[in-house]
Structure formats: C-alpha cells, structure tokens
Amino acid sequence: xxxxxxxxxxxxxxxxxxxxxxxxxxxxxxxxxxxxxxxxxxxxxxxxxxxxxxxxxxxxxxxxxxxxxxxxxxxxxxxxxxxxxxxxxxxxxxxxxxxxxxxxxxxxxxxxxxxxxxxxxxxxxxxxxxxxxxxxxxxxxxxxxxxxxxxxxxxxxxxxxxxxxxxxxxxxxxxxxxxxxxxxxxxxxxxxxxxxxxxxxxxxxxxxxxxxxxxxxxxxxxxxxxxxxxxxxxxxxxxxxxxxxxxxxxxxxxxxxxxxxxxxxxxxxxxxxxxxxxxxxxxxxxxxxxxxxxxxxxxxxxxxxxxxxxxxxxxxxxxxxxxxxxxxxxxxxxxxxxxxxxxxxxxxxxxxxxxxxxxxxxxxxxxxxxxxxxxxxxxxxxxxxxxxxxxxxxxxxxxxxxxxxxxx
Numbered sequence: 001x002x003x004x005x006x007x008x009x010x011x012x013x014x015x016x017x018x019x020x021x022x023x024x025x026x027x028x029x030x031x032x033x034x035x036x037x038x039x040x041x042x043x044x045x046x047x048x049x050x051x052x053x054x055x056x057x058x059x060x061x062x063x064x065x066x067x068x069x070x071x072x073x074x075x076x077x078x079x080x081x082x083x084x085x086x087x088x089x090x091x092x093x094x095x096x097x098x099x100x101x102x103x104x105x106x107x108x109x110x111x112x113x114x115x116x117x118x119x120x121x122x123x124x125x126x127x128x129x130x131x132x133x134x135x136x137x138x139x140x141x142x143x144x145x146x147x148x149x150x151x152x153x154x155x156x157x158x159x160x161x162x163x164x165x166x167x168x169x170x171x172x173x174x175x176x177x178x179x180x181x182x183x184x185x186x187x188x189x190x191x192x193x194x195x196x197x198x199x200x201x202x203x204x205x206x207x208x209x210x211x212x213x214x215x216x217x218x219x220x221x222x223x224x225x226x227x228x229x230x231x232x233x234x235x236x237x238x239x240x241x242x243x244x245x246x247x248x249x250x251x252x253x254x255x256x257x258x259x260x261x262x263x264x265x266x267x268x269x270x271x272x273x274x275x276x277x278x279x280x281x282x283x284x285x286x287x288x289x290x291x292x293x294x295x296x297x298x299x300x301x302x303x304x305x306x307x308x309x310x311x312x313x314x315x316x317x318x319x320x321x322x323x324x325x326x327x328x329x330x331x332x333x334x335x336x337x338x339x340x341x342x343x344x345x346x347x348x349x350x351x352x353x354x355x356x357x358x359x360x361x362x363x364x365x366x367x368x369x370x371x372x373x374x375x376x377x378x379x380x381x382x383x384x385x386x387x388x389x390x391x392x393x394x395x396x397x398x399x400x401x402x403x404x405x406x407x408x
Contacts, residue, residue: 058133060112063105064098069136069154076155076197081148082106088197091341103149110150113138129223137223157225163206171199171335172345173382175406176365179348180333182402184210186395187264187288188330193301198335199343200292201225201268207290208266215288218257220250221268234260250274251312254281267291273312275305276321282328298332298349302359319357326354330391332361338378345382350389362387364407384408 062069068077068087076088082100086093100106114121117130117138127141132154139153163177172180183190184207192207194200205227211217219226219235228235236257241247250267254277257265265281267274269292282289293308295301302325309321334347348365364387369380388407395401 058116060109060116060132062109062112064100065109065154068096068098069156074156076153078154079106079150079152081151091337091343106150106152110140110142110152113140113152131224135224135227137225157202157205157227162209166203166206169343171203171343175384176345176348176382179365179402179406180207181210182395182400183331184288184290185212186391186398186400188391189282189287189328190290190331190333191301191305191329192290192292192333192335193295193298194292194335195294195296195337198337200335202343203333203335203345204266204268204290204292211264211288215263216261217264217266218260218262219266219268220253220257220274222250222271223268225268226266228266234262251277254278257281258284258286262286264288264290269293270305270308272308273314275308276312276314276316276324279305279309279321279324279328283324295334296336298334298347298361301332301334302329302351302361322354322357322359326351326359340378342378350387350391352390362389364389 059066059069065077065079065085068074068085074087074089075091078086078088079100080086082103082105085096085098085100087096088094100109110121113119113130113132116133119128119130119140121128121140121142123144126143126145127139130138130140132138135157137155137157141151141153143149163181166172167174167177190207192200192204205225208217208226208228208230211230213230213232215232217228217230217233219228219233220238221236222238224235224237226235234257236253238250238253239245239248250272251274254265254267254274258281263286265278265286266289267278270278271294275293278289278291293301293304295304305325306318306321309316309324310318329351332347332349332351333345334349335343336346337343344367345365346367347363349361349363352360352362354360363385365382365384367380368383369378371377371379373379384407386408392402
C-alpha cells in the first residue's frame with residue numbers, strides 16, 4: 001500500500017479566476033491506478049514556537065500582560081482577578097505567575113483597551129465584546145456581574161491560516177485538506193460545528209482562504225474574527241442598541257447583503273434567528289456560503305440549527321425548516337478539542353436528504369480514537385468511511401473530479 005502524498009493547493013492565491021478545469025488539472029495526487037490509503041501524517045504535532053511577535057500596529061498598554069499578548073505561542077489570556085491570570089498555550093490551560101498589583105491597575109488596563117477600541121462599560125452595559133488592533137478578540141465583564149472586579153478574556157487569532165499549519169498541528173490529514181479545498185472551490189454550502197474553543201473560527205478562516213479572488217464575499221459578524229485576504233470583500237458588523245438608535249442584527253445585515261451582489265456570504269456564527277435567513281440565502285443562489293454553530297456533534301449541529309430557525313419569529317412548521325436545511329446545506333464539519341488540548345476534525349458528513357421527517361447524513365471522513373497507549377491519550381487516526389458523497393456527481397459535471405478510490 002503506497003502512502004498518499006497530497007499537497008493541498010490554495011487555489012484562491014491565483015490572481016485570476018481559477019477555472020474548474022484547473023481544479024481538475026491539479027498536480028497528480030496519486031496515480032489513478034494506485035490504490036489510495038489513509039495519509040500517514042503524525043498526529044498531535046502542534047508547533048511549540050516561542051517566537052515573539054513584533055507588532056506594527058498600536059496596541060494598548062496592558063502593563064504586565066504585554067508579554068503575554070506578544071507571545072505567539074499563547075492563544076488565550078484570561079484575567080479572572082488581580083491574583084489569577086490564566087493562559088492557553090499549545091492547547092493546554094496553565095496558571096501564570098503574573099500578578100496585577102491592585103484593582104486600580106486592572107481598571108487602568110481596562111480603560112486602555114476601551115480607549116483604543118472605543119468601547120464603553122457602564123452599570124447598564126457591564127459586559128462588552130471588542131477587537132484589538134491586529135484582530136485579537138476581547139471580552140470584558142465588569143461589576144456587578146462579577147464579584148471579583150473586572151474579568152478580561154483575550155482570544156488571539158493567528159494570521160498564518162495556511163491549511164498546512166492545520167495538517168502539521170494534527171487537525172486533519174492531507175486527504176481531508178484537499179477534499180475541503182475542492183468543496184470550497186466547488187461552491188458547496190458548509191456548516192462548521194464544534195464546542196467553545198474547539199477551533200471553529202480558525203477552520204472557517206482557513207477555508208475562506210480557498211475562495212477564488214474574483215468572487216465577491218460578504219462577511220457578517222457580531223465581533224470581527226474572520227480574517228479574509230481578499231480584494232473583493234465587504235466585512236459587516238452588527239450594532240448594539242443605543243438610547244437614540246435601534247440595534248442592527250445579523251438578520252438585518254443578511255437581508256441587506258442580498259442586495260449587494262454577493263457570490264458568497266460568510267456568517268461568523270449562527271446564534272439566533274439569523275440561522276433561517278442564512279439557510280434562505282443558501283437556497284437562493286448564494287452557493288459556497290459558510291457559517292459556524294456551537295454543538296457537540298454533526299447531528300446536534302443540525303438540531304440546534306433547526307431550533308435557532310424557530311427563534312426567527314417567522315411562523316414556519318418544523319418540517320418546512322428541516323426541508324430548508326436539507327436543501328441548503330451540503331456539508332457539516334465537526335471539530336473538537338480533546339483533553340490533551342489538541343483540536344481535530346472528528347467528522348465530515350454530507351447532508352443526503354430527509355427521510356421520515358429527519359435530516360439524513362452520511363459520514364465521509366472520521367477520526368478513530370486509539371487509547372491503547374496510556375502515555376498517548378486521545379491519539380488515533382483519520383480514516384475514510386468508504387462512502388462516496390452524492391455531490392461528487394455535481395462537481396464532476398463542473399469539471400472537478402477525484403482520483404480513483406479516493407474515498408476507499
């Protein structure tokens with residue numbers, strides 16, 4: 001059995017429109033007569049880089065937290081109180097030795113963040129989501145919601161969104177990476193499902209890097225997290241209610257986006273009734289759209305999407321919503337953070353239809369756990385299920401194909 005050596009090609013890096021024939025003419029993945037096996041990629045090999053980022057932007061002075069903000073190996077900073085600062089590094093949580101001297105110093109750090117971002121914390125609005133220059137997301141939660149003072153959570157996002165980084169980190173293998181590359185270029189509608197901190201936004205950003213540059217992309221978010229290196233883009237953000245103006249929601253932005261001639265619509269996360277608007281956009285000619293949702297499995301992701309659609313205020317029977325979802329979505333990707341801190345795609349499933357009022361799915365790729373070695377918890381391998389997705393026929397008609405036995 002020969003190992004598959006696939007180097008996923010980031011097709012969207014080309015200046016011109018990548019034709020479907022170019023996808024078909026992708027450099028040989030494997031000889032057509034050669035049997036395909038699972039790619040032999042070592043799992044759990046996250047980079048342990050200690051490099052320090054030298055920012056070329058004006059970041060707020062965070063005092064003793066500055067060193068944490070500039071360390072590229074730290075992905076999350078959590079200030080629980082002045083004596084308790086936690087970090088996430090290489091997928092694992094750890095307590096630091098850093099102490100903030102006084103509550104006044106913590107308040108000064110908070111004010112510096114607010115001054116740079118333009119946010120306002122008040123007794124009427126004691127929590128806030130913000131974005132620092134450079135893209136890091138900040139949540140500030142203050143008294144009276146927390147008794148220990150002000151809580152600050154900073155989630156940093158890597159600018160290096162190449163799929164090769166995810167392969168090296170063990171999030172997926174080369175075969176899955178090429179498959180997802182083709183699915184994005186082939187304009188399939190994709191739902192990314194996972195728990196908090198599982199890597200949904202990182203995966204969404206990476207998939208967005210495959211979008212051809214000639215297509216017009218519109219992103220819709222509450223807190224900007226999508227990093228899109230794309231010329232023909234419009235990045236929209238919701239607006240909270242103020243004493244003088246109403247809130248502008250993701251549903252409002254989706255309705256407006258349909259009038260902006262989008263080729264694709266990317267919604268950072270479906271949290272409320274905008275899920276129904278997203279499904280309708282996918283069903284009205286905006287193929288290749290993507291979004292994320294909080295759920296613990298692909299089945300739970302679909303169920304939660306149905307529930308969110310019921311919150312839209314539109315009186316639709318559940319069966320009609322199920323039919324909308326089954327018609328709109330092509331692919332559901334489940335990503336999970338394991339106990340050892342590694343983030344992996346555990347399942348890629350095709351939405352195959354609806355039977356007996358239940359949306360049916362077929363697994364294409366899965367992650368198989370192997371805990372036989374106690375020194376390597378949560379280890380395992382990626383594998384195909386042998387199921388050939390139905391949308392392959394649609395892609396074939398557009399000139400996109402896979403090597404023989406690719407899903408074998």
